Amino acid sequence: MTAPPAAPPPLLQLEQVSKRFGTRPGLLGRLFGQKDDGVQAVNAVDLTIRTGEVVGLVGESGCGKSTLGRLAAGLLTPTSGRVMWRGLDRDMLDADEARRAKLSVQMIFQDPQSSLNPRMKVAQIVGEAPRVHGLIGPEGFDAYVDAQLSRAGLDPAMKRRYPHQFSGGQRQRIGIARALAVQPDMLVCDESVAALDVSIQAQIINLFLDLRTELNLTCLFISHDLGVVEHVSDRVAIMYLGRIVEEAPAEELFARPNHPYTHALLAEVPRITHRRRHFVPIQGELPSPKHPPAGCHFHPRCIHAELRCKMEAPVLREIAPGHRSACHLNKLD
Amino acid sequence: MIDDDFHQDVASTLTLDIRNLHTHFDTRAGTLRAVDGVNLRIKRGEIVGLVGESGSGKSVTGFSVIGLVDPPGRIVGGEVRFQGRNLVGLEEEALRQLRGHDIAMIFQDPMMTLNPVLRISTQMVEAITAHEIVAEDEALERAHDALASVGIPHPEERLRDYPHQFSGGMRQRVAIAIALLHNPALIIADEPTTALDVTIQGQILAVVQRLVAERGTSLLWITHDLSVVAGLAHRVAVMYAGRIVEEGPVDEVLDHPMHPYTAGLIASLPSHNRRGTRLAQIPGMAPPAHDRPTGCSFRPRCARATAECEQDPPATTPAQGRSLRCFNPMPAGSQGGRA
Ligand SMILES: Nc1ncnc2c1ncn2[C@@H]1O[C@H](COP(=O)(O)OP(=O)(O)OP(=O)(O)O)[C@@H](O)[C@H]1O
Ligand SMILES: Nc1ncnc2c1ncn2[C@@H]1O[C@H](COP(=O)(O)OP(=O)(O)OP(=O)(O)O)[C@@H](O)[C@H]1O
Ligand code: SF4
Ligand SMILES: [Mg+2]
Ligand SMILES: [Mg+2]
Numbered sequence: 001m002t003a004p005p006a007a008p009p010p011l012l013q014l015e016q017v018s019k020r021f022g023t024r025p026g027l028l029g030r031l032f033g034q035k036d037d038g039v040q041a042v043n044a045v046d047l048t049i050r051t052g053e054v055v056g057l058v059g060e061s062g063c064g065k066s067t068l069g070r071l072a073a074g075l076l077t078p079t080s081g082r083v084m085w086r087g088l089d090r091d092m093l094d095a096d097e098a099r100r101a102k103l104s105v106q107m108i109f110q111d112p113q114s115s116l117n118p119r120m121k122v123a124q125i126v127g128e129a130p131r132v133h134g135l136i137g138p139e140g141f142d143a144y145v146d147a148q149l150s151r152a153g154l155d156p157a158m159k160r161r162y163p164h165q166f167s168g169g170q171r172q173r174i175g176i177a178r179a180l181a182v183q184p185d186m187l188v189c190d191e192s193v194a195a196l197d198v199s200i201q202a203q204i205i206n207l208f209l210d211l212r213t214e215l216n217l218t219c220l221f222i223s224h225d226l227g228v229v230e231h232v233s234d235r236v237a238i239m240y241l242g243r244i245v246e247e248a249p250a251e252e253l254f255a256r257p258n259h260p261y262t263h264a265l266l267a268e269v270p271r272i273t274h275r276r277r278h279f280v281p282i283q284g285e286l287p288s289p290k291h292p293p294a295g296c297h298f299h300p301r302c303i304h305a306e307l308r309c310k311m312e313a314p315v316l317r318e319i320a321p322g323h324r325s326a327c328h329l330n331k332l333d
Numbered sequence: 334m335i336d337d338d339f340h341q342d343v344a345s346t347l348t349l350d351i352r353n354l355h356t357h358f359d360t361r362a363g364t365l366r367a368v369d370g371v372n373l374r375i376k377r378g379e380i381v382g383l384v385g386e387s388g389s390g391k392s393v394t395g396f397s398v399i400g401l402v403d404p405p406g407r408i409v410g411g412e413v414r415f416q417g418r419n420l421v422g423l424e425e426e427a428l429r430q431l432r433g434h435d436i437a438m439i440f441q442d443p444m445m446t447l448n449p450v451l452r453i454s455t456q457m458v459e460a461i462t463a464h465e466i467v468a469e470d471e472a473l474e475r476a477h478d479a480l481a482s483v484g485i486p487h488p489e490e491r492l493r494d495y496p497h498q499f500s501g502g503m504r505q506r507v508a509i510a511i512a513l514l515h516n517p518a519l520i521i522a523d524e525p526t527t528a529l530d531v532t533i534q535g536q537i538l539a540v541v542q543r544l545v546a547e548r549g550t551s552l553l554w555i556t557h558d559l560s561v562v563a564g565l566a567h568r569v570a571v572m573y574a575g576r577i578v579e580e581g582p583v584d585e586v587l588d589h590p591m592h593p594y595t596a597g598l599i600a601s602l603p604s605h606n607r608r609g610t611r612l613a614q615i616p617g618m619a620p621p622a623h624d625r626p627t628g629c630s631f632r633p634r635c636a637r638a639t640a641e642c643e644q645d646p647p648a649t650t651p652a653q654g655r656s657l658r659c660f661n662p663m664p665a666g667s668q669g670g671r672a
Contacts, residue, residue: 059530060530060532060533061501061529061530062501167618168387169618197386197387197557197619198386198557198558198559198598198601198602199386199597199598199601199614199615199619200618201601202601202612202613202614202615203614205603205612206611206612206614209609209610209611210611224530224531226531227560227602227603227604228603230603230608231603231606231608231609231612232609250608251608264532265530265531265532267535268531268532268534268535269531269560270531270534270558270560270561270563270564271560271563271564271604272559272560272563272587272599272602272604272605273563273604274560274563274564275563275564275583275584275587276564276565276566276567276583277564277565278542279535279536279538279539279542279564279565280535280539288500
């Protein structure tokens, strides 16, 4: 499914993006036994997000989902690789364009508690950025904030309160109102419903779905809950230890998973229709992101691993239209 | 109706029998009825899932059973019968002997069980010698076997490690290994897999399931996740605002929920809704524990509420083995988990 030549460039495109935390010790350090305690949180990721699309990002704790989200939102700069915004390298934009590009991707954080300034009233939290960036003047401030709060399902009468006076679900709505207040083109939602009650989770997911239709929002939706991701996403990327190992349209991925890790994930998803299952312990151990195994990062847990898997990292290859997977079993060459 | 013989029969196989338990917290905002008349029974070898909204009193119920409610909280009424003996009002020393030996608790955060500055071996040996007189090398050997039984590779090496040298899922399995050291008759697990990814969760559920089957342990599994309950438990109890509003066999409750709250929870699961469509949602939020409406606490959110619901719904037995607190149960044939 190649795009017709006249198609506009994708909204956001990550090209071989990597992020490493901590620095490698110098030669002298290594001579004196200083340990390399850096973490390759994101490792050469290619990901394209088109306008209006919801892309789900799934993977286990510590695999680099939040880091990738922050890179996409421009809150972190890659150690290497390029982030293209509407076809332009985000690092090459002039100051004004860079500011606009940054505003147009907003992030909703994993932990609403710590991402909202506890000393600011809700009206300030939501209205501050639009005011600073000149989206609203002083006269329109109150009406604008009220509209943002209502849209996120909050009563504007509560805008003089502080974040701690709200429930977890309401705080998540404040985060959504704040993100949408600067009129972004794209949202990065990091585990936005993970900490919430089942019944509140459904309310927030519905809010996303409504806003998406209403505002034609593009969205990178990060979650470890495959049920939620399947429900909201158009396309899904599966991440394992810093790398994307599989990516496909949501329906295709859930119907025809290719990568052994994706298979393992899908097999373990608890479903309400699946009663008194016989749970099977997975063999092997979760490796530390500090010392990822050589070759395919998944090989120590993979029942199909061959010699090649221990030596050589498989690359992401298209195995069906729009469906990419990084596994040596695909024997494409 | 249940006759007396049946009752006797059940009592002999009951591990836990919670009767009309009330646990309150005296706070500045007033008396907070965290647990407000809970009844719950668990038989030998039975797994009961306890689900419900955040703040509904699931953890406080678990803590009440093992006498770990901290002030200002206290049990103000009811009984906790463990193997026939009422634990409410028992001396702290007697409770301490039971904890970790006959009754074990596994927490969401394994670091509530583990000491970050001690090697795993030290902690496990201490856990054993606290309840038994055992030579150290024998204790070490048991610790080794316990780690092996929860699937920790190379236990002899891992015993020397500190908690931070394990991944999250492994730490949780170490905490489980410690909980199981003395072959407890009852395990209370409070959301132990909520923070883990599904493959690691599956490993832990496999361990727990095997132990229950092999040793006849009784298990109270507290969780938000109805799907985990479906896969693991025999019975499910649904808690709302300090009370168990519905209880029964998993298949019956999930396929034919009777309480509107249970039905709402099931209907809101993404798997019950067509991809990309709005989810069925329960309106509103759970009331704060210090300010619950009179009558049925679910009333302000309930589509089936009538004037009658301004009274307290009593616990009823709508079918053999099921219990319910609701004046207007869902009609028979309403959709459940097999839809
Ligand atoms: N600021 C930082 N400094 C050092 N290491 C970091 C930093 N942020 C993340 N890491 C490390 O990078 C790796 C990826 O972390 P990240 O938060 O992206 O994972 P995640 O997939 O979002 O996990 P979770 O599901 O638990 O939120 C982890 O090993 C983490 O410890
Ligand atoms: N130490 C305490 N002091 C005062 N109130 C408390 C204390 N511990 C619990 N509570 C209150 O008791 C009620 C029940 O809390 P509990 O922790 O049992 O809820 P829960 O069902 O386990 O919720 P969650 O799913 O969020 O863990 C809540 O309203 C809570 O605020
Ligand atoms: S008792 Fe009334 S308000 Fe409560 S759940 Fe039943 S119908 Fe709804
Ligand atoms: Mg994260
Ligand atoms: Mg709890």
